[in-house]
Amino acid sequence: MLALSALSLLPDADAIGFLLPVDQGGAMGHRGFTHSLVFALAIGLACGTVLRKRGFLRTSALAGAVVASHGLLDTLTNGTTGTMLLWPFSGERFFAPWRPVPVPPVGLGLASARGLEVMAIEAVYFLPLLAWALWPRKRAA
Numbered sequence: 001m002l003a004l005s006a007l008s009l010l011p012d013a014d015a016i017g018f019l020l021p022v023d024q025g026g027a028m029g030h031r032g033f034t035h036s037l038v039f040a041l042a043i044g045l046a047c048g049t050v051l052r053k054r055g056f057l058r059t060s061a062l063a064g065a066v067v068a069s070h071g072l073l074d075t076l077t078n079g080t081t082g083t084m085l086l087w088p089f090s091g092e093r094f095f096a097p098w099r100p101v102p103v104p105p106v107g108l109g110l111a112s113a114r115g116l117e118v119m120a121i122e123a124v125y126f127l128p129l130l131a132w133a134l135w136p137r138k139r140a141a
């Protein structure tokens with residue numbers, strides 16, 4: 001669960017572009033190609049290949065879904081930049097029609113009062129999923 005949680009953050013590795021001369025409106029910019037479904041598919045296949053002993057199809061599907069969920073969930077935010085879900089087929093940036101998730105401050109700003117407020121809001125949104133994930137189950141024999 002921790003590895004998949006970490007993998008879900010992979011698309012935001014594009015934030016390194018804020019420190020480089022990158023066109024933020026292009027595919028290399030924030031919420032560009034790393035937030036696309038094709039990127040999620042590629043990462044899923046890579047994970048399935050590397051971890052094939054755990055089942056190629058199962059691992060690929062799970063890792064791909066985790067990475068794809070990031071871009072899809074970002075469309076629900078009230079940020080100023082949509083996500084390039086359909087890259088490389090389209091450079092259009094998408095937002096969902098309903099955007100209830102606030103965008104947290106970046107970097108050290110995450111530790112600010114506003115950052116903590118946003119994390120609390122997100123925790124409430126995802127509390128049902130967290131409870132489901134952590135709910136005790138019988139282990140398979």
Ligand SMILES: [Zn+2]
Pocket residue numbers: 011012031035070071074
């Ligand atoms: Zn993102």
